[in-house]
Amino acid sequence: MSPRRSVSSKKAPRKDSALLASAPIFAALGDETRLRLIAVLCAGRAMSIAQLTSGTEITRQAVTKHLCMLAEAGLVRDIKVGRERLWEFEPTQLEEARRSLEAIARQWDHALAKLKMAVER
């Protein structure tokens, strides 16, 4: 094998850990049903499981599972009120995801700029 640089020889920057940490957030967002729930909840009002189920084609139990997955990713939060369990949007982790996408985009733009400079000189 030639002594060509391998991928890892460049020593991945520490910032990568932040990127990799957002994988669960993206995974939670990677489902239409959950995106719908997010869209409904980020309209502001905390809603019960029954309310969130009405208007969908799936069962209450399926909705519950999706809400739990969103909660594990930190994208929603629940508050128990009487016999109801109200769910509300939690924006912190979404901001984290936005920062990750911006970091990728920035790195890409930087690579393009460097390439352009190399071509023009």
Add this chain to the structure above:
Amino acid sequence: MSPRRSVSSKKAPRKDSALLASAPIFAALGDETRLRLIAVLCAGRAMSIAQLTSGTEITRQAVTKHLCMLAEAGLVRDIKVGRERLWEFEPTQLEEARRSLEAIARQWDHALAKLKMAVER
């Protein structure tokens, strides 16, 4: 049942389709291995499967599968060069994902502003 407004009674806006369309992109981003591949590829240089595999703990076949999933989401593209297959980052779909996250954040900020106004009057 009381005639309380159901979730769907508010008629979901057309913009939702754009949101839901980005579910596959988020799903593709929702895996650490794929995020690593993205991070490497958006550094600019197109790389072969063998190069992308070296420095990881998984097999070449696993990397190939991940690259194919990223390609289906439109996040990477491949070019055949000789006996190699070079992969490069494709920024379009990532921008789409960024727009979706921004749309959610905007909707949330709007809801908060409305709530604040309702409280203050």
Add this chain to the structure above:
DNA sequence: TTAAAATGCAACCAGGAGGTAGCATATGAA
């Protein structure tokens, strides 16, 4: 107090995700 509503919990199922190994094929280089 008693029935209906809202939810919790557990079992179950089909299919896909993430990974492996083995072998075939194409291509570059000596």
Add this chain to the structure above:
DNA sequence: TTCATATGCTACCTCCTGGTTGCATTTTAA
């Protein structure tokens, strides 16, 4: 030509996901 490299393809495995049904529990309201 011949071998090593880079990749493709297929089968296989395990675990998680998205969904269901059935039944128990808690709480509200009549």
